[in-house]
Amino acid sequence: MIKRWLAYKKDYSIVDELVEELNISEVLARVLINRNVETVEDAEIFLNPCLDELDDPGIMRGMDLAVKRIKNAVIYGEKICVYGDYDVDGITSVSMLYMVLKKIGGNVSYYIPNRLDEGYGLNLQAIKQIIEQEVQLIITVDCGIRSIDEVAFVNNAGRDIIITDHHECGEIIPDAYSVINPNQKNCGYLFKYLAGAGVAFKLSCALAHEFQINELHEDIIDLAALGTVADVVSLLGENRIIVKNGLKKIKTLPNIGIKALIDVCGIAISNINTYHLGYLLAPRLNAAGRLGDPAIGVELLTATDEKHAYKIAEELNNLNSLRQAIENDILTFASEEAEKQNDMxxxxxxxxxxxxxxxxxxxxxxxxxxxxxxxxxxxxxxxxxxxxxxxxxxxxxxxxxxxxxxxxxxxxxxxxxxxxxxxxxxxxxxxxxxxxxxxxxxxxxxxxLIQEIYVDYKIDNIDSLPRLIEEMDALQPFGEGNPVPLFVFRRLLVKDIKLVGNGKHLSIYLNDGSNSIKGIGFNIGFMINSIEVNQKIDIICSVEKNVWNGIESVQLNIKDLKKAK
Structure with missing residues:
Protein backbone atom coordinates (compact mmCIF):
# COMPACT_ATOMS: atom_id res chain seq x y z
CA MET A 1 0.00 0.00 0.00
CA ILE A 2 1.12 3.54 -0.79
CA LYS A 3 1.99 5.50 2.35
CA ARG A 4 1.45 9.23 2.62
CA TRP A 5 2.85 11.40 5.43
CA LEU A 6 0.40 14.04 6.55
CA ALA A 7 0.21 16.76 9.18
CA TYR A 8 -3.04 17.26 11.06
CA LYS A 9 -5.02 20.22 9.80
CA LYS A 10 -6.31 21.72 13.03
CA ASP A 11 -6.89 25.13 14.55
CA TYR A 12 -3.98 25.59 16.96
CA SER A 13 -5.06 29.04 18.19
CA ILE A 14 -5.69 27.72 21.73
CA VAL A 15 -2.21 26.22 22.13
CA ASP A 16 -0.94 29.08 24.32
CA GLU A 17 -4.07 28.94 26.47
CA LEU A 18 -3.69 25.19 27.02
CA VAL A 19 -0.02 25.61 27.89
CA GLU A 20 -0.75 28.35 30.43
CA GLU A 21 -3.93 26.96 32.03
CA LEU A 22 -2.81 23.32 32.27
CA ASN A 23 0.93 23.87 32.72
CA ILE A 24 1.80 21.58 29.83
CA SER A 25 4.26 21.81 26.93
CA GLU A 26 3.44 23.11 23.48
CA VAL A 27 3.97 19.62 22.07
CA LEU A 28 1.38 18.06 24.41
CA ALA A 29 -1.04 20.90 23.68
CA ARG A 30 -0.73 20.30 19.94
CA VAL A 31 -1.21 16.54 20.32
CA LEU A 32 -4.35 17.17 22.39
CA ILE A 33 -5.74 19.39 19.64
CA ASN A 34 -4.93 16.65 17.14
CA ARG A 35 -7.20 14.41 19.27
CA ASN A 36 -10.06 16.89 18.71
CA VAL A 37 -9.64 18.68 22.03
CA GLU A 38 -11.00 22.18 21.44
CA THR A 39 -11.20 23.80 24.89
CA VAL A 40 -9.37 23.82 28.21
CA GLU A 41 -12.34 21.97 29.72
CA ASP A 42 -12.11 19.27 27.04
CA ALA A 43 -8.40 18.92 27.73
CA GLU A 44 -8.95 18.53 31.48
CA ILE A 45 -11.52 15.80 30.87
CA PHE A 46 -9.23 14.07 28.36
CA LEU A 47 -6.27 14.07 30.74
CA ASN A 48 -8.31 13.15 33.83
CA PRO A 49 -11.34 11.10 32.70
CA CYS A 50 -13.67 10.38 35.63
CA LEU A 51 -16.45 7.80 35.95
CA ASP A 52 -18.80 10.54 37.09
CA GLU A 53 -18.64 11.95 33.57
CA LEU A 54 -20.38 8.89 32.09
CA ASP A 55 -23.93 9.61 30.92
CA ASP A 56 -26.94 8.16 32.73
CA PRO A 57 -27.65 4.64 31.33
CA GLY A 58 -31.37 5.44 31.48
CA ILE A 59 -30.95 7.74 28.47
CA MET A 60 -30.34 4.69 26.31
CA ARG A 61 -33.43 3.52 24.48
CA GLY A 62 -34.87 0.31 25.95
CA MET A 63 -32.89 0.55 29.20
CA ASP A 64 -35.74 1.36 31.60
CA LEU A 65 -37.95 -1.37 30.12
CA ALA A 66 -35.12 -3.91 30.38
CA VAL A 67 -34.37 -3.01 34.00
CA LYS A 68 -38.04 -3.40 34.98
CA ARG A 69 -38.28 -6.81 33.29
CA ILE A 70 -35.07 -8.03 34.92
CA LYS A 71 -36.22 -6.75 38.31
CA ASN A 72 -39.45 -8.73 38.01
CA ALA A 73 -37.48 -11.83 37.03
CA VAL A 74 -35.31 -11.45 40.14
CA ILE A 75 -38.25 -10.78 42.46
CA TYR A 76 -40.25 -13.78 41.23
CA GLY A 77 -37.28 -16.15 41.00
CA GLU A 78 -37.51 -16.67 37.23
CA LYS A 79 -34.61 -18.39 35.53
CA ILE A 80 -32.45 -15.94 33.55
CA CYS A 81 -29.85 -16.89 30.93
CA VAL A 82 -27.18 -14.48 29.68
CA TYR A 83 -26.31 -15.36 26.08
CA GLY A 84 -23.05 -13.93 24.72
CA ASP A 85 -20.49 -14.06 21.95
CA TYR A 86 -17.34 -16.22 22.10
CA ASP A 87 -14.80 -13.40 21.72
CA VAL A 88 -13.28 -11.32 24.52
CA ASP A 89 -15.94 -8.63 24.21
CA GLY A 90 -18.61 -11.29 24.61
CA ILE A 91 -16.82 -13.19 27.38
CA THR A 92 -16.27 -10.06 29.49
CA SER A 93 -19.86 -8.94 28.85
CA VAL A 94 -21.28 -12.28 29.99
CA SER A 95 -19.01 -12.32 33.04
CA MET A 96 -20.01 -8.80 34.04
CA LEU A 97 -23.75 -9.25 33.74
CA TYR A 98 -23.66 -12.72 35.30
CA MET A 99 -21.82 -11.37 38.37
CA VAL A 100 -24.22 -8.43 38.69
CA LEU A 101 -27.34 -10.59 38.35
CA LYS A 102 -25.93 -12.96 40.97
CA LYS A 103 -25.28 -10.03 43.28
CA ILE A 104 -28.86 -8.76 43.04
CA GLY A 105 -30.25 -12.23 43.74
CA GLY A 106 -30.99 -13.46 40.22
CA ASN A 107 -31.37 -17.15 39.35
CA VAL A 108 -28.93 -16.84 36.48
CA SER A 109 -26.96 -19.06 34.09
CA TYR A 110 -25.02 -18.24 30.93
CA TYR A 111 -24.55 -19.65 27.46
CA ILE A 112 -21.83 -18.98 24.89
CA PRO A 113 -22.07 -20.74 21.52
CA ASN A 114 -19.20 -22.83 20.24
CA ARG A 115 -17.48 -20.98 17.39
CA LEU A 116 -16.80 -24.16 15.42
CA ASP A 117 -20.17 -25.91 15.73
CA GLU A 118 -22.63 -23.04 16.14
CA GLY A 119 -21.00 -19.91 14.79
CA TYR A 120 -21.66 -16.33 15.82
CA GLY A 121 -24.80 -15.09 17.54
CA LEU A 122 -28.13 -16.59 18.49
CA ASN A 123 -28.99 -19.98 17.04
CA LEU A 124 -32.21 -21.94 17.28
CA GLN A 125 -30.70 -25.14 18.66
CA ALA A 126 -29.15 -23.26 21.58
CA ILE A 127 -32.37 -21.36 22.24
CA LYS A 128 -34.36 -24.62 22.31
CA GLN A 129 -31.87 -26.04 24.80
CA ILE A 130 -32.12 -22.94 26.99
CA ILE A 131 -35.92 -22.99 26.91
CA GLU A 132 -35.96 -26.69 27.82
CA GLN A 133 -34.17 -25.66 31.04
CA GLU A 134 -37.26 -23.59 31.90
CA VAL A 135 -35.51 -20.25 31.40
CA GLN A 136 -38.07 -17.45 31.33
CA LEU A 137 -35.79 -14.56 30.33
CA ILE A 138 -32.86 -14.53 27.92
CA ILE A 139 -30.52 -11.52 27.86
CA THR A 140 -28.06 -11.26 24.98
CA VAL A 141 -24.77 -9.41 25.20
CA ASP A 142 -22.64 -8.40 22.19
CA CYS A 143 -25.03 -10.13 19.77
CA GLY A 144 -28.62 -10.45 18.63
CA ILE A 145 -29.34 -7.19 16.80
CA ARG A 146 -29.97 -9.06 13.52
CA SER A 147 -31.52 -12.22 14.98
CA ILE A 148 -35.06 -11.65 13.68
CA ASP A 149 -36.12 -15.30 13.36
CA GLU A 150 -34.48 -16.43 16.59
CA VAL A 151 -36.20 -13.69 18.61
CA ALA A 152 -39.52 -14.62 16.99
CA PHE A 153 -38.97 -18.23 18.10
CA VAL A 154 -38.42 -17.10 21.70
CA ASN A 155 -41.60 -15.02 21.58
CA ASN A 156 -43.62 -17.91 20.15
CA ALA A 157 -42.34 -20.13 22.95
CA GLY A 158 -43.87 -17.71 25.45
CA ARG A 159 -40.53 -16.49 26.82
CA ASP A 160 -38.96 -13.04 26.86
CA ILE A 161 -35.68 -11.90 25.37
CA ILE A 162 -33.75 -8.66 25.91
CA ILE A 163 -31.18 -7.78 23.24
CA THR A 164 -28.07 -5.80 24.23
CA ASP A 165 -25.66 -5.22 21.37
CA HIS A 166 -23.44 -2.58 19.77
CA HIS A 167 -23.17 -3.82 16.18
CA GLU A 168 -24.71 -2.07 13.19
CA CYS A 169 -28.48 -2.40 13.08
CA GLY A 170 -30.33 -3.77 10.05
CA GLU A 171 -33.44 -2.30 8.49
CA ILE A 172 -35.58 -4.43 10.80
CA ILE A 173 -35.01 -4.51 14.56
CA PRO A 174 -35.82 -7.83 16.30
CA ASP A 175 -39.19 -7.85 18.10
CA ALA A 176 -37.59 -8.41 21.49
CA TYR A 177 -39.05 -7.41 24.85
CA SER A 178 -36.44 -4.68 24.88
CA VAL A 179 -33.54 -3.76 22.58
CA ILE A 180 -30.57 -1.85 23.98
CA ASN A 181 -28.18 -0.65 21.29
CA PRO A 182 -26.99 2.97 21.08
CA ASN A 183 -26.89 2.65 17.28
CA GLN A 184 -30.62 1.99 16.85
CA LYS A 185 -32.83 4.75 15.53
CA ASN A 186 -34.32 7.21 18.01
CA CYS A 187 -31.83 6.29 20.73
CA GLY A 188 -30.95 9.49 22.58
CA TYR A 189 -27.68 8.19 23.98
CA LEU A 190 -25.05 10.50 22.52
CA PHE A 191 -22.02 8.19 22.58
CA LYS A 192 -22.49 5.62 19.82
CA TYR A 193 -19.18 3.77 19.96
CA LEU A 194 -19.47 1.51 23.00
CA ALA A 195 -18.23 -2.07 22.72
CA GLY A 196 -20.56 -4.89 23.68
CA ALA A 197 -18.87 -4.79 27.09
CA GLY A 198 -19.66 -1.07 27.30
CA VAL A 199 -23.37 -1.71 26.68
CA ALA A 200 -23.36 -4.57 29.22
CA PHE A 201 -21.59 -2.25 31.67
CA LYS A 202 -24.33 0.34 31.19
CA LEU A 203 -27.05 -2.22 31.87
CA SER A 204 -25.12 -3.43 34.92
CA CYS A 205 -24.89 0.14 36.26
CA ALA A 206 -28.62 0.67 35.68
CA LEU A 207 -29.39 -2.52 37.62
CA ALA A 208 -27.04 -1.48 40.40
CA HIS A 209 -28.87 1.83 40.69
CA GLU A 210 -32.28 0.12 40.71
CA PHE A 211 -31.18 -2.30 43.44
CA GLN A 212 -29.26 0.41 45.32
CA ILE A 213 -25.89 -1.32 45.17
CA ASN A 214 -23.29 1.39 45.63
CA GLU A 215 -19.96 1.44 43.77
CA LEU A 216 -20.79 -1.68 41.74
CA HIS A 217 -19.43 0.02 38.61
CA GLU A 218 -16.02 0.19 40.27
CA ASP A 219 -16.06 -3.59 40.85
CA ILE A 220 -16.60 -4.45 37.19
CA ILE A 221 -14.89 -1.56 35.39
CA ASP A 222 -11.77 -3.69 34.71
CA LEU A 223 -13.88 -6.25 32.84
CA ALA A 224 -15.49 -3.47 30.80
CA ALA A 225 -12.04 -2.05 29.99
CA LEU A 226 -10.68 -5.42 28.84
CA GLY A 227 -13.67 -6.04 26.56
CA THR A 228 -13.51 -2.52 25.16
CA VAL A 229 -9.81 -2.69 24.27
CA ALA A 230 -10.12 -6.19 22.83
CA ASP A 231 -12.94 -5.14 20.49
CA VAL A 232 -10.79 -2.34 19.01
CA VAL A 233 -13.44 0.37 19.32
CA SER A 234 -12.56 4.05 19.54
CA LEU A 235 -10.82 4.92 22.81
CA LEU A 236 -12.29 8.40 22.92
CA GLY A 237 -15.28 9.70 24.85
CA GLU A 238 -16.88 7.22 27.21
CA ASN A 239 -14.63 4.38 26.08
CA ARG A 240 -11.61 6.39 27.23
CA ILE A 241 -13.25 6.89 30.64
CA ILE A 242 -13.99 3.17 30.93
CA VAL A 243 -10.50 2.03 29.90
CA LYS A 244 -8.55 4.65 31.88
CA ASN A 245 -10.41 3.79 35.07
CA GLY A 246 -10.37 0.07 34.30
CA LEU A 247 -6.58 0.14 34.08
CA LYS A 248 -6.44 1.92 37.46
CA LYS A 249 -8.58 -0.85 38.94
CA ILE A 250 -6.34 -3.55 37.47
CA LYS A 251 -3.27 -1.91 39.00
CA THR A 252 -4.84 -1.65 42.47
CA LEU A 253 -7.49 -4.34 43.02
CA PRO A 254 -7.90 -6.46 39.88
CA ASN A 255 -10.48 -9.11 39.13
CA ILE A 256 -9.03 -12.45 40.35
CA GLY A 257 -9.15 -13.97 36.88
CA ILE A 258 -7.50 -10.97 35.22
CA LYS A 259 -4.76 -11.03 37.86
CA ALA A 260 -4.10 -14.74 37.18
CA LEU A 261 -3.88 -14.09 33.44
CA ILE A 262 -1.49 -11.17 33.99
CA ASP A 263 0.79 -13.34 36.11
CA VAL A 264 0.78 -16.17 33.54
CA CYS A 265 1.84 -13.63 30.90
CA GLY A 266 4.68 -12.42 33.12
CA ILE A 267 3.53 -8.80 33.05
CA ALA A 268 4.47 -6.37 35.83
CA ILE A 269 1.01 -5.28 36.96
CA SER A 270 2.23 -1.76 37.75
CA ASN A 271 3.05 -1.26 34.06
CA ILE A 272 -0.18 -2.65 32.62
CA ASN A 273 -1.52 -0.74 29.62
CA THR A 274 -3.73 -1.19 26.57
CA TYR A 275 -1.01 -3.07 24.70
CA HIS A 276 -0.99 -5.77 27.38
CA LEU A 277 -4.78 -5.99 27.40
CA GLY A 278 -5.10 -6.17 23.62
CA TYR A 279 -2.08 -8.24 22.63
CA LEU A 280 -1.32 -10.47 25.62
CA LEU A 281 -4.44 -10.98 27.73
CA ALA A 282 -7.07 -10.86 24.98
CA PRO A 283 -5.46 -13.54 22.74
CA ARG A 284 -5.36 -15.96 25.66
CA LEU A 285 -9.03 -15.40 26.46
CA ASN A 286 -9.84 -15.63 22.77
CA ALA A 287 -7.99 -18.94 22.55
CA ALA A 288 -10.80 -20.53 24.58
CA GLY A 289 -13.35 -19.56 21.97
CA ARG A 290 -11.09 -20.34 19.02
CA LEU A 291 -9.96 -23.83 19.99
CA GLY A 292 -11.95 -24.94 23.00
CA ASP A 293 -14.91 -24.02 25.15
CA PRO A 294 -15.32 -20.22 25.49
CA ALA A 295 -17.18 -20.79 28.76
CA ILE A 296 -13.85 -21.34 30.54
CA GLY A 297 -13.12 -17.66 29.89
CA VAL A 298 -16.23 -16.76 31.87
CA GLU A 299 -15.25 -19.32 34.51
CA LEU A 300 -11.91 -17.52 34.85
CA LEU A 301 -13.34 -13.98 35.07
CA THR A 302 -16.03 -14.96 37.58
CA ALA A 303 -13.69 -17.07 39.72
CA THR A 304 -13.58 -16.41 43.46
CA ASP A 305 -10.76 -18.84 44.26
CA GLU A 306 -7.21 -17.84 43.27
CA LYS A 307 -5.90 -21.39 42.83
CA HIS A 308 -8.75 -22.27 40.52
CA ALA A 309 -8.21 -19.04 38.57
CA TYR A 310 -4.51 -19.79 38.07
CA LYS A 311 -5.32 -23.31 36.86
CA ILE A 312 -7.66 -21.91 34.20
CA ALA A 313 -5.16 -19.19 33.24
CA GLU A 314 -2.49 -21.83 32.62
CA GLU A 315 -4.95 -23.80 30.48
CA LEU A 316 -5.69 -20.70 28.41
CA ASN A 317 -1.98 -20.02 28.02
CA ASN A 318 -1.45 -23.53 26.63
CA LEU A 319 -4.40 -23.14 24.26
CA ASN A 320 -2.92 -19.88 23.02
CA SER A 321 0.40 -21.60 22.18
CA LEU A 322 -1.50 -24.24 20.21
CA ARG A 323 -3.47 -21.50 18.45
CA GLN A 324 -0.25 -19.79 17.37
CA ALA A 325 1.09 -23.00 15.81
CA ILE A 326 -2.12 -23.61 13.84
CA GLU A 327 -2.22 -19.98 12.76
CA ASN A 328 1.31 -20.08 11.37
CA ASP A 329 0.52 -23.15 9.25
CA ILE A 330 -2.50 -21.45 7.67
CA LEU A 331 -0.60 -18.19 7.24
CA THR A 332 2.11 -19.91 5.19
CA PHE A 333 -0.41 -21.38 2.73
CA ALA A 334 -2.61 -18.28 2.57
CA SER A 335 0.41 -16.00 2.02
CA GLU A 336 1.39 -17.97 -1.08
CA GLU A 337 -2.09 -17.58 -2.55
CA ALA A 338 -2.13 -13.89 -1.58
CA GLU A 339 1.19 -13.40 -3.38
CA LYS A 340 -0.36 -14.87 -6.54
CA GLN A 341 -3.37 -12.57 -6.34
CA ASN A 342 -1.13 -9.60 -5.66
CA ASP A 343 1.19 -10.45 -8.57
CA MET A 344 -1.80 -10.76 -10.91
CA LEU A 449 -5.92 2.56 -1.27
CA ILE A 450 -3.45 4.80 0.51
CA GLN A 451 -2.28 4.46 4.08
CA GLU A 452 -2.26 7.94 5.51
CA ILE A 453 0.17 8.39 8.39
CA TYR A 454 -0.68 11.45 10.44
CA VAL A 455 2.24 13.10 12.22
CA ASP A 456 1.64 14.96 15.48
CA TYR A 457 4.80 17.06 15.58
CA LYS A 458 8.53 17.10 14.86
CA ILE A 459 11.49 15.96 16.93
CA ASP A 460 14.58 18.15 16.76
CA ASN A 461 17.11 16.23 18.85
CA ILE A 462 17.57 13.01 20.81
CA ASP A 463 18.19 14.90 24.08
CA SER A 464 14.53 15.93 24.21
CA LEU A 465 13.15 12.39 24.13
CA PRO A 466 13.04 11.40 27.86
CA ARG A 467 10.90 14.42 28.70
CA LEU A 468 8.74 13.81 25.64
CA ILE A 469 7.98 10.25 26.80
CA GLU A 470 6.86 11.51 30.22
CA GLU A 471 4.56 14.08 28.62
CA MET A 472 2.99 11.59 26.21
CA ASP A 473 2.20 9.19 29.07
CA ALA A 474 -0.53 11.62 30.13
CA LEU A 475 -2.40 10.75 26.93
CA GLN A 476 -2.74 7.05 27.76
CA PRO A 477 -4.64 4.80 27.27
CA PHE A 478 -3.77 4.61 23.59
CA GLY A 479 -5.86 2.77 21.05
CA GLU A 480 -8.33 3.22 18.22
CA GLY A 481 -9.20 6.93 17.94
CA ASN A 482 -6.38 7.90 20.31
CA PRO A 483 -3.27 6.50 18.62
CA VAL A 484 0.19 6.64 20.08
CA PRO A 485 1.59 10.07 19.09
CA LEU A 486 3.79 9.98 16.00
CA PHE A 487 6.65 12.33 15.25
CA VAL A 488 8.76 13.12 12.24
CA PHE A 489 12.52 13.10 12.83
CA ARG A 490 14.56 14.33 9.86
CA ARG A 491 18.09 13.87 8.55
CA LEU A 492 19.22 11.12 10.89
CA LEU A 493 22.45 9.35 9.97
CA VAL A 494 22.23 5.54 9.68
CA LYS A 495 25.08 4.12 11.79
CA ASP A 496 24.09 0.45 11.65
CA ILE A 497 21.21 -1.62 10.31
CA LYS A 498 20.22 -5.28 10.49
CA LEU A 499 17.26 -7.64 10.38
CA VAL A 500 15.87 -9.28 13.53
CA GLY A 501 12.93 -11.55 14.31
CA ASN A 502 13.55 -13.98 11.42
CA GLY A 503 13.93 -11.09 9.01
CA LYS A 504 10.56 -9.49 9.79
CA HIS A 505 11.80 -6.49 11.78
CA LEU A 506 14.35 -3.75 11.18
CA SER A 507 16.89 -2.87 13.88
CA ILE A 508 18.69 0.39 13.20
CA TYR A 509 21.06 2.77 15.02
CA LEU A 510 20.68 6.45 14.20
CA ASN A 511 22.60 9.62 15.01
CA ASP A 512 21.35 13.22 15.07
CA GLY A 513 24.84 14.73 14.87
CA SER A 514 25.41 14.67 18.62
CA ASN A 515 23.81 11.52 20.04
CA SER A 516 22.90 8.03 18.88
CA ILE A 517 19.73 6.03 19.53
CA LYS A 518 18.31 2.65 18.64
CA GLY A 519 15.24 2.32 16.43
CA ILE A 520 13.08 -0.72 15.80
CA GLY A 521 10.78 -1.08 12.80
CA PHE A 522 8.30 -3.89 13.32
CA ASN A 523 7.20 -5.75 10.18
CA ILE A 524 9.19 -3.47 7.85
CA GLY A 525 12.25 -5.68 7.45
CA PHE A 526 11.73 -5.57 3.68
CA MET A 527 12.81 -1.90 3.75
CA ILE A 528 16.42 -2.84 4.49
CA ASN A 529 17.02 -2.84 0.73
CA SER A 530 16.06 0.82 0.40
CA ILE A 531 18.58 2.32 2.87
CA GLU A 532 22.31 2.11 3.52
CA VAL A 533 24.78 2.75 6.34
CA ASN A 534 26.07 6.37 6.40
CA GLN A 535 22.97 7.51 4.56
CA LYS A 536 20.67 10.18 6.01
CA ILE A 537 17.00 9.32 6.36
CA ASP A 538 13.73 10.83 7.57
CA ILE A 539 11.52 8.70 9.79
CA ILE A 540 8.08 8.70 11.35
CA CYS A 541 8.17 7.13 14.78
CA SER A 542 6.72 6.92 18.25
CA VAL A 543 8.98 7.32 21.28
CA GLU A 544 9.01 4.68 23.97
CA LYS A 545 10.84 3.21 26.92
CA ASN A 546 12.60 -0.08 26.36
CA VAL A 547 13.62 -2.35 29.25
CA TRP A 548 16.16 -5.07 28.53
CA ASN A 549 17.94 -7.09 31.23
CA GLY A 550 16.78 -4.57 33.80
CA ILE A 551 18.25 -1.61 31.92
CA GLU A 552 15.84 1.09 30.78
CA SER A 553 16.51 3.11 27.65
CA VAL A 554 14.71 5.25 25.09
CA GLN A 555 14.08 3.86 21.63
CA LEU A 556 12.28 4.94 18.47
CA ASN A 557 9.48 2.74 17.19
CA ILE A 558 9.73 3.39 13.44
CA LYS A 559 6.54 3.30 11.38
CA ASP A 560 7.98 4.43 8.06
CA LEU A 561 11.19 5.85 6.62
CA LYS A 562 12.59 7.35 3.45
CA LYS A 563 15.80 8.89 2.16
CA ALA A 564 16.38 12.44 3.38
CA LYS A 565 16.33 15.18 0.79
Missing amino acids: KHGKVMVISGENWHIGVIGIVASRLVEKFGLPVVLISTDGFIGRGSARSVPGFNLYEAMNKCSSLFEKFGGHEMAAGLTIKKENIKHFRELINQVAVEMLEGRE
Missing part, protein backbone atom coordinates in the same frame (compact mmCIF):
# COMPACT_ATOMS: atom_id res chain seq x y z
CA LYS A 345 -3.14 -7.44 -9.59
CA HIS A 346 -6.40 -9.32 -9.09
CA GLY A 347 -8.12 -6.34 -7.53
CA LYS A 348 -8.63 -4.26 -4.45
CA VAL A 349 -9.83 -7.05 -2.14
CA MET A 350 -8.13 -10.41 -1.61
CA VAL A 351 -10.52 -13.36 -1.26
CA ILE A 352 -8.62 -16.51 -0.32
CA SER A 353 -10.10 -19.91 0.51
CA GLY A 354 -8.70 -23.19 1.78
CA GLU A 355 -10.06 -26.59 2.72
CA ASN A 356 -10.63 -27.31 6.41
CA TRP A 357 -8.72 -24.34 7.79
CA HIS A 358 -9.38 -23.95 11.49
CA ILE A 359 -12.26 -21.53 11.64
CA GLY A 360 -11.12 -20.32 15.03
CA VAL A 361 -7.94 -18.65 13.77
CA ILE A 362 -8.67 -17.44 10.23
CA GLY A 363 -9.63 -13.98 11.50
CA ILE A 364 -6.15 -13.54 12.98
CA VAL A 365 -4.52 -14.77 9.77
CA ALA A 366 -6.65 -12.35 7.76
CA SER A 367 -5.39 -9.49 9.95
CA ARG A 368 -1.79 -10.52 9.40
CA LEU A 369 -2.30 -10.64 5.63
CA VAL A 370 -3.80 -7.14 5.76
CA GLU A 371 -0.66 -5.95 7.56
CA LYS A 372 1.55 -7.56 4.92
CA PHE A 373 -0.26 -6.50 1.74
CA GLY A 374 -2.12 -3.37 2.84
CA LEU A 375 -5.35 -4.59 1.20
CA PRO A 376 -8.68 -5.83 2.60
CA VAL A 377 -8.65 -9.62 3.01
CA VAL A 378 -11.45 -12.19 3.17
CA LEU A 379 -10.26 -15.61 4.35
CA ILE A 380 -12.69 -18.51 3.89
CA SER A 381 -12.44 -22.03 5.30
CA THR A 382 -14.40 -24.54 3.24
CA ASP A 383 -15.81 -27.82 4.49
CA GLY A 384 -17.73 -29.79 1.90
CA PHE A 385 -20.17 -27.47 0.13
CA ILE A 386 -20.05 -24.58 2.60
CA GLY A 387 -17.47 -21.97 3.54
CA ARG A 388 -17.15 -19.84 6.65
CA GLY A 389 -15.01 -16.75 6.54
CA SER A 390 -13.54 -13.78 8.35
CA ALA A 391 -12.82 -10.48 6.67
CA ARG A 392 -10.55 -7.60 7.73
CA SER A 393 -10.22 -4.19 6.11
CA VAL A 394 -7.91 -1.19 5.91
CA PRO A 395 -8.64 2.46 6.81
CA GLY A 396 -10.57 4.14 4.04
CA PHE A 397 -12.49 1.09 2.87
CA ASN A 398 -15.86 0.32 4.50
CA LEU A 399 -15.88 -3.45 4.45
CA TYR A 400 -19.41 -3.79 5.82
CA GLU A 401 -20.80 -1.55 3.09
CA ALA A 402 -18.95 -3.50 0.40
CA MET A 403 -20.08 -6.89 1.70
CA ASN A 404 -23.65 -5.68 2.10
CA LYS A 405 -23.68 -5.13 -1.68
CA CYS A 406 -22.68 -8.79 -2.09
CA SER A 407 -25.16 -10.09 0.49
CA SER A 408 -27.22 -12.07 -2.05
CA LEU A 409 -24.30 -14.50 -2.28
CA PHE A 410 -24.12 -15.17 1.46
CA GLU A 411 -26.03 -17.54 3.67
CA LYS A 412 -25.24 -15.23 6.56
CA PHE A 413 -23.00 -12.25 7.27
CA GLY A 414 -22.46 -9.45 9.76
CA GLY A 415 -19.86 -7.05 11.08
CA HIS A 416 -18.76 -3.45 10.79
CA GLU A 417 -16.51 -1.14 8.78
CA MET A 418 -13.22 -2.85 9.60
CA ALA A 419 -14.19 -6.50 10.22
CA ALA A 420 -16.89 -8.96 9.24
CA GLY A 421 -17.83 -12.63 9.21
CA LEU A 422 -19.72 -14.63 6.61
CA THR A 423 -21.11 -18.00 5.61
CA ILE A 424 -21.16 -18.77 1.88
CA LYS A 425 -21.72 -21.74 -0.40
CA LYS A 426 -18.45 -22.97 -1.86
CA GLU A 427 -19.80 -22.56 -5.39
CA ASN A 428 -20.34 -18.84 -4.78
CA ILE A 429 -16.80 -17.97 -3.64
CA LYS A 430 -15.43 -17.26 -7.12
CA HIS A 431 -18.41 -15.04 -7.94
CA PHE A 432 -18.01 -13.28 -4.59
CA ARG A 433 -14.33 -12.55 -5.34
CA GLU A 434 -15.28 -10.97 -8.65
CA LEU A 435 -18.25 -9.04 -7.30
CA ILE A 436 -16.59 -7.52 -4.22
CA ASN A 437 -13.73 -6.30 -6.38
CA GLN A 438 -16.20 -4.67 -8.75
CA VAL A 439 -17.90 -3.09 -5.75
CA ALA A 440 -14.52 -1.91 -4.40
CA VAL A 441 -13.66 -0.22 -7.70
CA GLU A 442 -17.00 1.61 -7.65
CA MET A 443 -16.64 2.63 -3.99
CA LEU A 444 -13.09 3.92 -4.43
CA GLU A 445 -14.02 5.89 -7.58
CA GLY A 446 -10.54 5.66 -9.05
CA ARG A 447 -8.73 6.33 -5.76
CA GLU A 448 -5.87 4.11 -4.71
